[in-house]
Amino acid sequence: MTFHVAGQILGMPVxxxxxxxxxxxVTNIPLAPDGIAGLxxxxxxxxxxxxxxxxxxxxxxxxxxxxxxxxxxxADDMYAIVVDSVGDVISVESMRFSPPPPTLDPVxxxxxLGIYQLEHGxxxxxxxxxxxxxxxSKIQSIA
Amino acid sequence: xxxxxxxxxxxxxxxxxxxxxxxxxxxxNPEDAEVLKCIFRVLHSVKGTGGMLGLSRLExxxxxxxxxxxxxxxxxxxxxxxxxxxxxxxxxxxKGIIVNLEATxxxxxxxxxxxxxxxxxxxxxxxxxxAEGVPAPARSQAAPDPAVEAGEEGKATRSVAEQSLRVHxxxxxxxxxxxxxxxxxxxxxxxxxxxxxxxxxxGPIQQLNRITSGLQESVMNTRMQPIGNAWGKLPRIVRDxxxxxxxxxxxxxxxxxxxxxxxVLQAIQDPxxxxxxxxxxxxxxxxxxxxxxxxxxQGTVHLNAFHxxxxxxxxxxxxxxxxxxxxxxxxxxxxGLLRQDDADRMxxxxxxxxxxxxxxxxxxxxxEISGRGVGMxxxxxxxxxxxxxxxxxxxxxxxxxxxxxxxxxxxxVSALIVKVGAETFAIPQVGVVELVRICETNHHLIxxxxxxxxxxxxxxxIPLIDLARFLGRTTDExxxxxxxxxxxxxxxxxxxxxxxxxxxEIVVKPVGRALRDINLFAGSTILGDGRVIIILDIGRIAARxxxxxxxxxxxxxxxxxxxxxxxxxxxxxxxxLFRSGQQAPxxxxxxxxxxxxxxxxxxxEDVEDRLVVQYRNGLLPLVPVQGCEIPRDGRNxxxxxxxxxGRTMGLAVSEVTDIVEASLMAxxxxxxxxxxxxAIIRERATELIDVDFYLKKAFPEGxxxxxxxxxxxxxxxxxxxxxxxxxxxILPALEEAGYSVTLACDGREALKELERGCVPDIVLSDIExxxxxxxxxxxxxxxxxxxxxxxxxxxxSLSSEEAxxxxxxxxxxxxxxxxxxxxxxxxxxxxxxxxxxxxxxxxV
Numbered sequence: 001m002t003f004h005v006a007g008q009i010l011g012m013p014v015x016x017x018x019x020x021x022x023x024x025x026v027t028n029i030p031l032a033p034d035g036i037a038g039l040x041x042x043x044x045x046x047x048x049x050x051x052x053x054x055x056x057x058x059x060x061x062x063x064x065x066x067x068x069x070x071x072x073x074x075a076d077d078m079y080a081i082v083v084d085s086v087g088d089v090i091s092v093e094s095m096r097f098s099p100p101p102p103t104l105d106p107v108x109x110x111x112x113l114g115i116y117q118l119e120h121g122x123x124x125x126x127x128x129x130x131x132x133x134x135x136x137s138k139i140q141s142i143a
Numbered sequence: 144x145x146x147x148x149x150x151x152x153x154x155x156x157x158x159x160x161x162x163x164x165x166x167x168x169x170x171x172n173p174e175d176a177e178v179l180k181c182i183f184r185v186l187h188s189v190k191g192t193g194g195m196l197g198l199s200r201l202e203x204x205x206x207x208x209x210x211x212x213x214x215x216x217x218x219x220x221x222x223x224x225x226x227x228x229x230x231x232x233x234x235x236x237x238k239g240i241i242v243n244l245e246a247t248x249x250x251x252x253x254x255x256x257x258x259x260x261x262x263x264x265x266x267x268x269x270x271x272x273x274a275e276g277v278p279a280p281a282r283s284q285a286a287p288d289p290a291v292e293a294g295e296e297g298k299a300t301r302s303v304a305e306q307s308l309r310v311h312x313x314x315x316x317x318x319x320x321x322x323x324x325x326x327x328x329x330x331x332x333x334x335x336x337x338x339x340x341x342x343x344x345x346g347p348i349q350q351l352n353r354i355t356s357g358l359q360e361s362v363m364n365t366r367m368q369p370i371g372n373a374w375g376k377l378p379r380i381v382r383d384x385x386x387x388x389x390x391x392x393x394x395x396x397x398x399x400x401x402x403x404x405x406x407v408l409q410a411i412q413d414p415x416x417x418x419x420x421x422x423x424x425x426x427x428x429x430x431x432x433x434x435x436x437x438x439x440x441q442g443t444v445h446l447n448a449f450h451x452x453x454x455x456x457x458x459x460x461x462x463x464x465x466x467x468x469x470x471x472x473x474x475x476x477x478x479g480l481l482r483q484d485d486a487d488r489m490x491x492x493x494x495x496x497x498x499x500x501x502x503x504x505x506x507x508x509x510x511e512i513s514g515r516g517v518g519m520x521x522x523x524x525x526x527x528x529x530x531x532x533x534x535x536x537x538x539x540x541x542x543x544x545x546x547x548x549x550x551x552x553x554x555x556v557s558a559l560i561v562k563v564g565a566e567t568f569a570i571p572q573v574g575v576v577e578l579v580r581i582c583e584t585n586h587h588l589i590x591x592x593x594x595x596x597x598x599x600x601x602x603x604x605i606p607l608i609d610l611a612r613f614l615g616r617t618t619d620e621x622x623x624x625x626x627x628x629x630x631x632x633x634x635x636x637x638x639x640x641x642x643x644x645x646x647x648e649i650v651v652k653p654v655g656r657a658l659r660d661i662n663l664f665a666g667s668t669i670l671g672d673g674r675v676i677i678i679l680d681i682g683r684i685a686a687r688x689x690x691x692x693x694x695x696x697x698x699x700x701x702x703x704x705x706x707x708x709x710x711x712x713x714x715x716x717x718x719x720l721f722r723s724g725q726q727a728p729x730x731x732x733x734x735x736x737x738x739x740x741x742x743x744x745x746x747x748e749d750v751e752d753r754l755v756v757q758y759r760n761g762l763l764p765l766v767p768v769q770g771c772e773i774p775r776d777g778r779n780x781x782x783x784x785x786x787x788x789g790r791t792m793g794l795a796v797s798e799v800t801d802i803v804e805a806s807l808m809a810x811x812x813x814x815x816x817x818x819x820x821x822a823i824i825r826e827r828a829t830e831l832i833d834v835d836f837y838l839k840k841a842f843p844e845g846x847x848x849x850x851x852x853x854x855x856x857x858x859x860x861x862x863x864x865x866x867x868x869x870x871x872x873i874l875p876a877l878e879e880a881g882y883s884v885t886l887a888c889d890g891r892e893a894l895k896e897l898e899r900g901c902v903p904d905i906v907l908s909d910i911e912x913x914x915x916x917x918x919x920x921x922x923x924x925x926x927x928x929x930x931x932x933x934x935x936x937x938x939x940s941l942s943s944e945e946a947x948x949x950x951x952x953x954x955x956x957x958x959x960x961x962x963x964x965x966x967x968x969x970x971x972x973x974x975x976x977x978x979x980x981x982x983x984x985x986x987v
Contacts, residue, residue, distance in 0.1 A: 027675040028566065030614035031663065039667055039675045044324055046652045046667050046675055 002087035002123065003070060006058045010124045011116070012072070014089050021069040021080070024049075037082055042071065049080040052126075057107045072128065092116045092123070148248065151192050153309070155241050158185035162234050163379040166227055173222035182230075183212040189237060200250045201240050207262035208233040214266050229261055231379075315365055322355075322362045323650040329355045330647060331671035359648075366406070370448045370457070371399025373412045377419055381444065384423045391430050391441040392423050398448035403455050407549055410529045411457070414522040418459045418545050419444060421518065426463035426543050436540060438462065454531075460544040466537040468494050475500070490911065495535050499523045558649050558678065559627065560670070561640040564611040564618050568640075569649055569668060569678040570627060576635065577628040578643055586622075590739045595802065598626055598637050604717075604733065606802075607637045608688045610679075631682045638681065647671075651678060663687065718824060718831075719783065720800040723771035728829045730822070732872075733802060734963065735834055737786040740793065741779045756782075756793065764841040767795045768832065769817045785834055792841035794832075819871045835875060858975055859883045861903035863893040863920065864938070865912040869961065873938070876964050877907075882971070890915025894923060897930060905975055906930075907967075910939040910950065918953045925954035934974035938967065 001014040026038040026049055035055035040047050049069065053061055061067060061084065069080040100112040113125040162185055169178050190205035208230050214220040236255060243251040329351060336342045378394055385392040427433075427442035434440050445460040468491060475481040475497045481489075498519045523533045531549035558569040559578075579598065581589060588599050589607075596607040605628060611618040626637040649668040665680040717733035742756050747765060754765040754773055765782065767773045773780060773795045782793040805824040817836040821828050860882045864870050870886060877884045885901050887893035889912040897903075906924065910917035917937055924930045937955040939946070947958045957970055 025674070027667075027677070029664075029677060030566075030616065039677070041669050041673055041675045044327070044669065046669065 001070075001089050003068075003083040004085045004087060005052050005056065005083050008124065009087065009118070009121060010052075010083075010126045011090075011092070012070075012126045012128060016072050016128065018071045018073070018078070020086055021071055023067055024069060024080075040069070040080060042078070042080075045078060047071065047073075047078045047080050049082055051082045053082075053084075055107075055130075056111060057105070092125075095123075097125075145248075148196060148244070151196060152241055152245050154192075155189055155237075158188065159234065159238055159241070160375055161185075163231070164375060166231055166234070167378045167382055169222060170224065170227045176216075179212065179216050183209065183216055186212055198240070198244070198250050200253065200255060201237060203259055204233050204236050204240075204255050207259045208237075211262050211265050220265065226265055229258070229265065232258060233262060318362055319366060322359055325355055326359055326648060326650055327669055327671065330649075331673075334671040363404070366404050367402040368405050368408055369399055370401045370403050370408065370455070371396070373408050373415055374399060374446060376416065377446070380416065381419065381423055384420065388424070389429060390423070390427055392427055393441055393443050394419070394446065395443055396446045398446075401448040401450065401455060403549070407455075407529055410525055411531075411547065411549060414525050414533075414547065415446075415457065415459070417518055417522055418547075419446070422459060422461035422463065422543065422545075426461040426465075428464050432464075454548050457547045457549070458544055459547075460542060462542040465539040465541055465543055466495055466498070466535070467539070471495065471497055487913075495537060498535065499533070556649060556651055557646055558668075559646055560644040560676070561625070561627065562642040562644065563614065563640050564616045566616075567644075567670070567674065567676045568610075569647075569676055570629075570638070570681060571665060571678065572646060574629045574631055574681060575627055576630045579626040579628060579637070580623075581626060582623045596639075597802065598628075599738065600628065603635065605635050605637050607639050608684065609639045610684075611639075611641075613684065613688060629681050629685070631685050634685065636685050636688075638684070649678070717802060718805045719802055720824065720829065721768075721781070721783065721796040722798045722800060723768035723796050726769075728800065728824070728827055729768065729796075729818075729832050730805070730824055730829045731783065731832050731834060734961065735785060737784045737791065739799060740782045740784055742782055742793075743779055747773065747780065754795075758791075758793075761791075763791055763793050765793045765795050766837050766840045768797075768837075771795065771797055785838065790838075790842060792838060794837055820867060835879075857883075858904040859885060859902065860971065861885050861887065861893060861896065861901060861906045861908075863887045863890060863906065863908035863912070863917070865889050865909060869909070873907075873967070876967070877971075880968050880971075889913055890917065890920035890923075893920055903933065905934045905936065905971060907936045907938055907971070908955075910937055910946065917955075918949060921950070921954040936970060936974060 001017050002009055002011045004010075021042070024040040024042075026040055028038045029036060032038070035050055037049040037051040037054075040049050053059070065084065067082050067084055068086055069082055070086065071078060071080050073079045095116045095118065098115050098117070100109050100114060102109075104112065108124075111127050111130040113127045116123040116125065162182060165178050165182050169175060169182065172178070186205050186209040190202055190209050193201035193205060211220070211226060211230060215222055215226070220226070236258060240250055243249070332344075332348050333352060336344050336348050339345070374396055377396070381392050381394040384390075422444045423442075427444070428436070428438075430440040433442060443462055445458065447456075447458040447460065449456055471494050472481070472486050472489075475494075476483065476486060480497060480500050486494075499522075500520060519533075526533050526547055526549065529549060531547060534546045534548075535543065536546070537543040557572040559572060559575060560567060560569055562568075577600075579588070579600065590597050590599060590604070596609070598605045598607055607626065609618075621641060625640050625643045627640060627643065628635060628637045647670075649670075651666040652668055653666050663680055663683050665678040667675055667677050669675055718730040719733050719736055720728055720730050722728055740758075742765075746756050747754055748756070750762070755762040756765055757763075763784070765773060765780075780795050781797070781799045782795050783799070784791060784793050786792075803824060805822070817833055819831045819833045821830055823829070858881075860877055862870075862874065862877065862884050864873065864886070865888050870888075874884055874886060885896055885903060887896050890908070891914040893906070893908070894915070908917045908920055915923075917939065921935055921937075924933060924935060935955045937950045937958045938961060939950075939958075940961050950958045956974055959967060959970060
């Protein structure tokens, strides 16, 4: 499953995606690191929402542009990833896969499992686990 | 998997669960026919059904074990440890097979020839002895019995079975979730009709409200399980430990029927096992050592569970060697968890608490059982995660007690819904003591020092935490707001919020994995209108805020704080810091401060060469601090108000800086007028002012320190206190009141003074002292006929209930916390006049 963030195409295995949601009311979490957008109410279940732009150190979304939630995870541990837009589901089996290049920005390299070469452009395979290991600088300043 | 097989597995597991315990009971009580029957029945049905399902390994092993049981039951064989051992082994094999069965649907490959022959060997020996008595008929006699028994028991069990039902755990969880959702929806409806009393929906909704509450309660009850379920494995573990270490250990369990929530049960299961293991492995000595100490050869581990005050208390008590504090200190120093000078000053309790630090373990060799150094800290973390607490108490050679306190249930709690800034949060009601609304008329209740505020609540100064700022939000000054006063671990503090909306029953949903680091939230919930709000964990917030520090200066202050408090000194006091002109910073104990004010220059009047201010329908004399001039040029004058014996005065300063909890490393050198001594506070030499000096200045006509009646003039006080600061604070007060004072700097010195011939009329003693502390001193005095009649007053900065109870238990007549001069003097007087009577009574 592919999606876009600031012009970059990323992808994650389609089996891991539970559903796609339009923008939701988000409850901000105090002292949370920038990568975490907040909590949303998904039909009675509380889901943590990650802002992929912030997590990757990209500039914030311009206010008017839309965004979309990708819901993923297991029953106990569901989460949402906020991206700019969602693309098609494509098959990557036939594509060339390379590991992330060492020249890549360290923040990106942490989140990237590898790169697929598309006909036009590169598809970055997102490492979901990396979303959870965010350095929390805000706590240090209070502690 | 086959349904039949599934059923069989469930049944087996049920039967096997109790089997370990039953076998151990049988070992202790070989005459117990009931237990024997139970064990036999389980093995019999495993064999029977197993055979039917073609599970040959199971059938063979169960058969062999059943035969042994049969012999025992018929009295042809005696219950021996050897027999029990073998049967336990058989049960283990059976359990192993069942586990594999569950996972793969098939019996594991393997062969139990040795075990089976051993079991048969037990019987064979018996039969060989009774060679004449034909074994074959004996066997066939045994056969019809089980069938008859099964029939009878079948009837008995059926009636019990009719009253209960086996339900899969998932079904219960789903039920619990649905009830949770229902509670939320009910909240939503209640909110919609709120304020609309005439609404036609009100009636049905109130009905719904009642029913939902009832349903909630009932479903929560289904989750309640007897705590004995978590204790099931323990007897076996203890038995194995005892065998492995050669010790004699007995496990006594009380309160197994105490019910707790299933979630809580699961969370404490491992910690409990660990604590019991610890007791058996490290706590209890072996038989020889015990007898040498005069204890019974068999050590006991007591497990006790009961309800108390809305919580469940679980005690694990052993009568072993107790915790060796020296070893603990040594190990902590080794591992760098402690500095040497802190180690010397630490109280016993604090040293014991070191056991909970991660990476700590005093076991010399890491045994398989415990001592891997990942023990007690994990216990504490697990328990605290469910909102509980762990305490440890120990007396050398007597034993150790670990107390685990846990909340009854986790899922649905009562919470205050509050507004902080522009956001809404929930604060669990447990721990909230009071709500105070601040508006224009009662602003004076708040004292502000730079950026930290305190609330004056009926004689107490309660530190405040501005939640908005604490959570990293910028706010405007509020003129109207609310304070949620909470009490955590005996410490009171207030949380400043914009508004308290109401109390609601909320369903606690756990915090997501990603947020666990933040560690300030107890979870989140969905309100009636669908909003997600976060539930604050006020205990953790209080701990993080370090209570008395000003939040803006957090980073550097906490750096200092962490340097100061790894050992958590005992003699600290809350000090109010202030400045006077350009001189050294000054301080005064917060306990002596009545209030803080700020007066405008035009309010200050000159009357007969003294400066006064109209204050609360009276004239308040103003005295400047040494080195400070009261400005008359329009600036505001910060003033510290002291009150004593009905008179009030104001001490004018240049600026009130902060309130800190400071340790009193006092240095009594060089008394300047107005200064008691110098102390190091925040790494700067700070002068502690002599309040008395200023009081005399404000009321120069004397009669301020009213001379007490002659009863005091001739009385002698033995004052035992190690801190120079408190000596300097209290000694003058005593002398001024007319007492003759003998000063001793610790318990040992006090005894020396007494031996040297000091005859006091009353003893006033600190608790925390080196060489001989207050408790020991009291003990000595009470057990010596020369001094057992003396009134003993404890004067200390410890204020916990345990300290008080201990003091009174050990022989003190009264317990006072530092430092209220008036109270101290009146207590002394009271005990002296009583003391006379008591002395006479005892002399008689």
